[in-house]
Amino acid sequence: MSQTTQAVVQSLVERAVKLGDRQLAADIRAFAAQRQFGLVFEHNRPERLRLYGKPVMRGDTVQVLPARGEKENADSQLLWRVTSLDGQTAQLTPYKSVSYDENNNEDCSVAVEDIVAVAEYDQPIYTGLKETGRIERGGDRPYQVVINGENYHALETLAFSYAGKVDCIYIDPPYNTGARDWKYNNDYVDGSDAYRHSKWLAFMERRLKLAKQLLNPEESVLIVTIDEKEYLRLGLLLEQLFPSATIQMVSSVINPKGVAQKNGFRRADEYLFFVMVGDSSPVKLQLSDEWSASSAKASAGKKKGAVKLGWxxxxxxxxxxxxxxxxxxxxxxxxxxxxxxxxxxxxxxxxxxHAGVDIDGxxxxxxxxxxxxxxxxxxxxxxxxxxxxxxxxxxxxxxxxxxxxxxxxxxxxxxxxxxxxxxxxxxxxxxxxxxxxxxSDMAIAPTQWKIASHNATEYGTGLIQSLIGRNFSYPKSLYAVEDTLRFFIASKPNALIVDFFSGSGTTAHAVMRLNHQDGGQRKCVCITNNEVSDEESKGLLKQGLRKGDPQWEALGICQYVTKPRVTAAITGKTPEGDPIKGDYKFTDEFPMADGFEENAVFFDLTYADPDAVELGVAFEEIAPLLWLRAGSRGSIIKHEQPGFAMADAYAVLFDFASVGAFIDAVKQNAGIGCAYVITDDTARYASVKAQLPGLDVVRLYENYLQSFKIAAEDAVR
Known part of the structure; x- marks a missing residue:
């Protein structure tokens, strides 16, 4: 219930009491407690997430995949429980749940390769990261990070590393156009689905709640792009999730020619919601005439002058x-x-x-x-x-x-x-x-943007073609994302940016562009998946393939577009090894073949079973999470080592018998900013923390799994 609604209810209660009708006051309270005010939708609509890549274990909830070359159907949505495993065969029994199908009541035997583990969105999931490649051209600069995986679980995972630390989240979520542009419960949502708006809101709410945990509560911004199909509902949802933030919507022209709409005007723009948390606000920037609604008047009064340093x-x-x-x-x-x-x-x-010794004068x-x-x-x-x-x-x-x-x-x-x-x-x-x-004119941008460089066709679709020679549907203009971010991170050279609907990787590209312009060391964490489009899936099915097959995965978003695009941007070379043709334009003009002095690393989100590893999640699986929290710089400690281990930016104490040498080594290394202590003993952990003032000292349980189970449970509240 919103504060305004609460005030109205309280006023009615007080009036009833003044009239002497205490029963009416009680009835009003009871009615208000049972009603849902504001944006009404099915918050708890089930969302089942397939855990592709997770080894199937006895006791898992699974779904049986359709045969290769066949579409998803009602049978592939049924839930089963694995009762036993015998070599490459799994024995299944129907999973008795709220959505239990009475017609599905017989046990069966299925090949392990034909089943996939499934989890509800609110189940604790034990995740890790597995490195799949890296590009290094930036020396000791921090790494740009790309994670391939389900974004809900990836956000849960990032809560360990980045809770309260993110300066900016930029997302371009599915617009729910009804054109089968996104999936819910592994099925594309189309315009005939009577629950598509409720599904979309439930889908977004869960992810935005996790995103809120990552944002710096004192000063940060969430930026969400959307079109006319869901902007009204999105605005109400953001108001409910961020009641104390300043929220503003901007209209941005992305296609001056417009796109034909059935029985309507041609759509030329889309919208950006800016959720400004804490003290966050857009900064004044040097803006060209086209940013002004009356550019002729603006240019007439504009003067040239000396711009001084920004202290x-x-x-x-x-x-x-x-x-x-x-x-x-x-x-x-x-x-x-x-x-x-x-x-x-x-x-x-x-x-x-509390103070130093005073010095005269x-x-x-x-x-x-x-x-x-x-x-x-x-x-x-x-x-x-x-x-x-x-x-x-x-x-x-x-x-x-x-x-x-x-x-x-x-x-x-x-x-x-x-x-x-x-x-x-x-x-x-x-x-x-x-x-x-x-x-000398520094200004805050207006709420209507009609900027030539924001043309999505020319500087989104066309740019990706120049970089990797491949198609991607509806990418943002690189310069549009760059400008959008600039209003909030231009003055933050070490900002941390997250995009959990990363698509082709435009946000990471824009962050590297901003770093190139001012020497900043901003970091971007991009989360994408490896889905193929509805149309592509039809062609792959005709070839007798299904998700998980190498030929299918090779055409997924992450493998086919995101990783090659980020790699090409840094190296200045196409996937074929040729220099990229063309120049960057507008703010910072130079040949794209020059690339960037940046580093990037690519990860797949992995899943571990609680019973699969004797002491919980293997250290190799969580090692990248420790590295991310330490600033994503330098090397990663990938394996357990006797005593302790040190990397460029952090250290890990594996055996408390080495605590003395560990503390001495950390104190002597000025580059260490984070120390991990593996112990179940609270007093031991507190002792280490007290001896390392100024460092981020983090305890990990000896059972690694317990450390990350707690994080997952916190994330779903």
Whole structure:
């Protein structure tokens, strides 16, 4: 029930009480408790997910696949329980459930290769990731990640690594046009399905609830594209799921010629919902005349002028911004108020000490939040001293809680080193003075976009053809996605972006483009599947194939489009090894054959059975999840090792007998930002955490399975 509805109900109750009719007041309360207000649909509509790739075990719930070359039918939707396995044969008994078919009441024997495990959406699933390839051209830069798998389970899996850490989620979900463009319970949904709207809402709600867990609650944005078929229902759903967020809808022209609609106007645009969480809001950017609804007037008053460097506060915001979370980033900075400059950087203060020792004539500045609580700086003392020498730090304005300390983030400083900004010199405090000759008009975009570069035919379909010579239905314009993201992550050079309806991989491509422009190290995690279209499936069926066959899987979205597209974008070469023809246009023009200095890794989502591994999920299956949480940089610790193991960005303690050497090794390696402790003993874990202040110290149970079962159960609430 919404807050508005609650207020109305309460008002009616109070009026009934004033009239002396307490029974009426009770009846109103009872009626309100039983009614569902707002968007009404079947939230609990069953959604069964086939676990392709999971080894079938005794006790599994399964479905029997249709014979090769045959379509899905009523029999292939029936549920069975595996009672025993004998070599390559499984004994099945009908699964007694709410949807039990009375006509399906006889046991049967089926070849194991003809059955697939099935799970309801709310069952705990034990997942892992299996690497299927990588591209490395970016040195020590973080990796762009592509995951092939069911996005509901992939989102559950990412909750371990990224809960509360994601800066931006961009999704282009199925539009539910009625043209069999998406599946529910392994069957395409068409316009004749009386429940298609309810199915779509249930499908979206489950995934958006998981997505909400990933978003940084202090400042992040969810961006959802949609067309006229579901935009009204989507808007209501977003209002219900994100009641405290600021939600705005934008209309964007993606095909100026328009697409013919039966008995209607030609459709030229689609819509974007922006769900701005916490302090999130679009930033002002340099916008061309075509962004304005009255470009002639805008250009007439537009002037050219010097654009100065974009300084930002040294105070850490968002996740892990309190002192107890990053104790190594709490220290004093000393400034001379007469010269208005920083003159000294103190050392990290012990936990029991709240301020440094005062120095005569200097003002001590601590990372105190507006509410007076202790926060932390963006970087440690030694890194800050280095940045002061580079001219990247200066004293800002005075406030009622001290001075603001400003610094140049990596993206802005990259513009200096690349020559985008011309360095004019240094100020008296040593900070850089630089500017570039650009339009001085910085603006927030309007809610109607008619931008030439957003043409989906030319810069979506056509671009994919240039990159990999293959077709993909309805891809977004690369530049449209790039512009959309820019409003929220242009000032975040280390932003984390997730797209769980990734399709052809446009979001990852756009993130790499943004990194190329400002030297940022943004990371994108793309989740896609390996489905083929309805039309393609008909052709494959005629060839006597079915899902799971190598020839079928080779034409799936991930294998045929997403992985080749991301690879081509980085390497600058087509799948055949030829240089890509053509140039990137608009904001950042250069030959596509140059590629990007980026890294990418590809994973398949895997499933493990609780009884299949004696101690739970094999370490190899969860190893990539530990690496993702540590920042997706450097190498992955892939196997258990005696004592402990260290990679570029994280370390794992396997045997507590080696705890002393583990702690010493971690302290001596400045690159380690995350430490995993495998133990069932809470006191042991707390001891390690206390000795590694400033690090993300995470406990894994000795039974790895237990660690990830808990994550899955949390995710479905």
């Amino acid at each position: 930002t506060s040294m105070m850490r915001r968002g996740s892990h911004s309190h002192r107890h979370e990053r104790p190594g980033l709490y220290y004093p900075i000393f400034a001379d108020p007469e010269k208005h400059m920083i003159v000294q950087v103190g050392e990290v203060l012990p936990a029991e000490q 200097l003002v001590q500045i601590l990372p105190l939040r507006r509410d007076g609580s202790e926060g932390c700086w963006q970087v440690g003392p030694s890194e800050l001293r280095s940045r002061i020498e580079q001219g990247r730090v200066k004293l800002g304005s005075k406030t009622n809680y001290g001075y603001v300390v400003n610094y140049l983030p990596d993206g802005e400083y990259a513009k200096v080193t690349s020559g985008f900004y011309k360095v004019l010199g240094r100020a008296e405090d040593g900070s850089l003075i630089a500017e570039t000759e650009e339009s």
